[in-house]
Amino acid sequence: MTTTTAAQKRAQAKAEYDTFLAQCPSRKLLDRIADKWVTLVLAALRTDGSHQFGADCAGDPRPMRYSELSRLLAGVSQKMLTQTLRSLERDGLITRTVVPTVPVTVTYELTELGVSLHQVIRGLKGWAETHVDDVLANRAAYDNQRT
Numbered sequence: 001m002t003t004t005t006a007a008q009k010r011a012q013a014k015a016e017y018d019t020f021l022a023q024c025p026s027r028k029l030l031d032r033i034a035d036k037w038v039t040l041v042l043a044a045l046r047t048d049g050s051h052q053f054g055a056d057c058a059g060d061p062r063p064m065r066y067s068e069l070s071r072l073l074a075g076v077s078q079k080m081l082t083q084t085l086r087s088l089e090r091d092g093l094i095t096r097t098v099v100p101t102v103p104v105t106v107t108y109e110l111t112e113l114g115v116s117l118h119q120v121i122r123g124l125k126g127w128a129e130t131h132v133d134d135v136l137a138n139r140a141a142y143d144n145q146r147t
Contacts, residue, residue: 063097
């Protein structure tokens with residue numbers, strides 16, 4: 001009888017992750033990173049703070065204050081931004097740094113794990129910006145056929 005160590009069991013379980021299965025833990029992670037505000041926060045933390053059309057969110061990770069993020073992400077409520085930042089910190093995608101100044105300065109920055117996800121997010125954001133006109137035209141054509 002062969003014994004299996006805990007590390008071997010974890011490695012085997014990881015190799016068997018399949019997001020198509022309802023109980024797979026990767027499904028919850030996919031749900032988290034597919035959230036609109038998560039996507040936008042991750043993209044924003046790698047920008048120079050401008051939001052010009054075609055900006056690819058490239059560059060070095062840059063810490064941002066809550067107020068900067070709030071201004072950049074038009075339409076996000078204070079509650080939603082706070083919840084999103086907390087969940088990203090819990091998942092290890094961002095770090096929160098508190099500097100004891102007057103008033104206290106709090107900044108958020110991508111971790112190494114967050115930077116790796118940012119590469120994917122950047123591609124998705126760019127695709128959406130490039131193809132939004134095509135999608136809107138297809139929606140209009142579809143809706144016209146149905147009426």
